[in-house]
Amino acid sequence: MSITRRQFLGMTGAAGAAGLVGSSVAQAQEHFTGWPDRYGVLTDLTLCIGCRKCEEACARVNDLPPPEPSPEDKSVFDEIRRTDAQSYTVVNRFPNPDPDKPPVYVKKQCMHCNEPACASACLVSAFSKTPEGAVTYNASVCIGCRYCLMACPFYIPAYEYDKALKPRVMKCTMCHDRVKEEGKLPGCVEVCPVQALTFGKRSDLIRLARERIIRNPDKYIDHIYGEHEVGGTSWMYITGVPFEQLGFNMDLGITPYPEFTRGFLSSVPLVLTLWPVFFTGVYLFSRRRNEIAKEEGDSSHEEEAKS
Amino acid sequence: MSKKILLVTVLLSAIILFVGATAHSAPENKTITSGPFSGITCNDCHTCETPTITDPCLQACPRPRIGYEKVAPDTIIIDLLENLYVPVSFSHKMHMHMGETDKDCGTCHHHTPPGHGYPVCQECHTIEPSVESPIQPTLKGAYHQNCMACHMEWSHDKKCVVCHAKKGEEVAVEHHYPGVEEPMKMVWPSEEFDKGTKVTFFHQNHVELYGLACTKCHQGESCRNCHDKGEPRFKFHRDADAFHDMCNQCHGKRSCEWCHRTEEIAAFTHATWPLNCYHKPLSCAKCHKTKGKFKGLSRNCNTCHSDWSTANFNHAKITGVGLDEIHLEMDCGDCHMDRNFARKPTCDACHDDSRAYPASKPGP
Structure with missing residues (x-):
């Protein structure tokens, strides 16, 4: 049965019959392991030189304002930045624990989770995990609740608070349209002069990352960030410096975030459909019992009065 | 009789074993007949009998007997990716010599297949990225990965003009490393x-x-x-x-x-x-x-310069003291008593008028 988790979640909202819902839960959890040929990006932090060309290219291809300050200005690295409504990606600098070695630059953007928390938190299905791997956003249905901002384990989506009309949630799209319709690479990947970013099928990228780690055990930490974190992400990282020293959150676990709420959320329709029927039944039953008791009481009073 | 046969058999088997042993170690001296390394033998590069991929036991680079100097190019003009910037003139020879202080030629020419001469970058790295097999970086990525690793180390800079001159702008390339x-x-x-x-x-x-x-x-x-x-x-x-x-x-x-x-x-x-x-x-x-401890030498010039004679010795140039025609015609021993050149001659050995060097000179 080819049913996706997204379709399933939609179905559960509309489903009325409890039995059908229960069997769908079991099947969806058992069979869905993600789109087989989904794409991803591997960031090799040992190669990144911090030129911020990716920020520039990202702004260009997504019609965002050019990065401020300009890539020539190194003062930008004095503080750790986050993605915001005007930048889908930012590069931060972290000192190398070995003072003889150059600092480490870390590009930050949407990780495009295999099972996105933003999508599961969204009330109106504005987010979707595409077969190409990207997690995309549909502004036309968004109601602006910003649950996605709170749900994201990487604190990535940003909101256009300064727009009075039609504010949007802003986040990296992995250049979904460029990749799917124009057959191009994502803007940042295309421009990276040292190819610290590699675009390809996620399964190929994991192989590539493993090969690099095996070939250079002294150069790399034996960990692919994003292979298993929060159930796996399309954007992955390898590094020579421990991830925890580069601002990566290491206690996210490997359970997909939607998993935490699935039990509760899937019981909501059951509760909504069964509880009214059940309690109405209980109510009707007890009312009927009271009526009978009352009638019996009345008749016995009459009998007592008569006697 | 049987003893003789036994002796001959033993001798023969010893010879066969010896020949066998030499034949076995022969492959290491096999001469390569084709490719850029033709004419050299295996042990010109490898120090052990059976080099493997994990332990190729290579001699330090450059390996003079191979004649890299003849095979390897001096300068490479990288113009395959010419776009915004003018082609890069890469001083291959200079980097080869730098490779001496680093590990090997393999720092740049990595993944060289066995029996293959050092490949050029574009033999494996394509210009266009391949989404279907992203294992290898593109040519641009490969060049930059190779160059930037060292160039950023000493320059602490990542400006493009450190290596590239922009088209139409006559900006000097700043890639000269600090002395x-x-x-x-x-x-x-x-x-x-x-x-x-x-x-x-x-x-x-x-x-x-x-x-x-x-x-x-x-x-x-x-x-x-x-x-x-x-x-x-x-x-x-x-x-x-x-x-x-x-x-x-x-x-x-x-x-x-x-x-x-x-x-x-x-x-x-x-x-x-x-x-x-x-x-x-x-x-x-x-x-x-003499090898070992340096011994004191005689201070006499003739100890080393035995070929110097009155005819070929440029007195003015080598000693800084010019000689006029009269002094030039004299024999060395006339002034340098007993031909002891370590001791400086004095004027009064010949001249009685108490003249002395440097007030009086034997020439211009």
Whole structure:
């Protein structure tokens, strides 16, 4: 049965019959392991030189304002930045624990989770995990609740608070349209002069990352960030410096975030459909019992009065 | 009779075994007949009998007998990716020599298949990225990964114009790395050795006076250890064993106390016989020919310059004292008594009028 988790979640909202819902839960959890040929990006932090060309290219291809300050200005690295409504990606600098070695630059953007928390938190299905791997956003249905901002384990989506009309949630799209319709690479990947970013099928990228780690055990930490974190992400990282020293959150676990709420959320329709029927039944039953008791009481009073 | 047969059999089998053994070790001397390495044998590069991918047991690079100097290009113009910037002129030969201090030619020419000459980059790295098989970086990525790793180390910069000149803009390429400020003297503490707690090392003397090549001590090091636009320079983290191995290449027969002294020592200056401009650039062994301890030589010029004669010796140029026609015609021994050139001649040996050098000169 080819049913996706997204379709399933939609179905559960509309489903009325409890039995059908229960069997769908079991099947969806058992069979869905993600789109087989989904794409991803591997960031090799040992190669990144911090030129911020990716920020520039990202702004260009997504019609965002050019990065401020300009890539020539190194003062930008004095503080750790986050993605915001005007930048889908930012590069931060972290000192190398070995003072003889150059600092480490870390590009930050949407990780495009295999099972996105933003999508599961969204009330109106504005987010979707595409077969190409990207997690995309549909502004036309968004109601602006910003649950996605709170749900994201990487604190990535940003909101256009300064727009009075039609504010949007802003986040990296992995250049979904460029990749799917124009057959191009994502803007940042295309421009990276040292190819610290590699675009390809996620399964190929994991192989590539493993090969690099095996070939250079002294150069790399034996960990692919994003292979298993929060159930796996399309954007992955390898590094020579421990991830925890580069601002990566290491206690996210490997359970997909939607998993935490699935039990509760899937019981909501059951509760909504069964509880009214059940309690109405209980109510009707007890009312009927009271009526009978009352009638019996009345008749016995009459009998007592008569006697 | 049977003894004879036995003896012959034993001898024959010994010969067969010997021939077999030599035939077995022969492959290492097999001569390569094609490709850029044709004409060389296996053990021109490999030091062991059976090189493997994990342990190719290669000699340090460049390997002179291979004749890389002839095979490898001096300069490569990289124009395959010409777009915004003018083609890059890559000084291959210079980088080859830099490779001496680093690990190998393999730093750039990695993944060389066995029996294959060093491949050019575009043999494996394509210009266009392949989404279907992203294992190899594109040509642009490969070039930048190779170059930037070292170039950023010493420049601490990632501006494109550090290597590239932009089209239409005559901007000088800034890729000249900072020169090496060589230390004159280094004093290392050696507290764990009671008899001498100081090791004085004269770096400049080892390079200039004793003519040691940098690679004799510095191998497999980062460029930044010597060339760095920022401070501090000279980051050599070596343990005691590494230091001992390095010094013992030449000073192996010395006692511990020869290096480990209680006080700093003065530099060797060749002060007993100051070197003139002709002798200064020479290596020690040019004059001190006997191997082992350098022995004092006779100060007589003829000891080394036995071919000098009245006819071919340019007195003015070499000694700085010109001779006029009268003095030129005389024999060397007329002034230099007993042909002892170490002792300076005086005028009064011939002239009675109490004239003396330098007020009076034997020429212009």
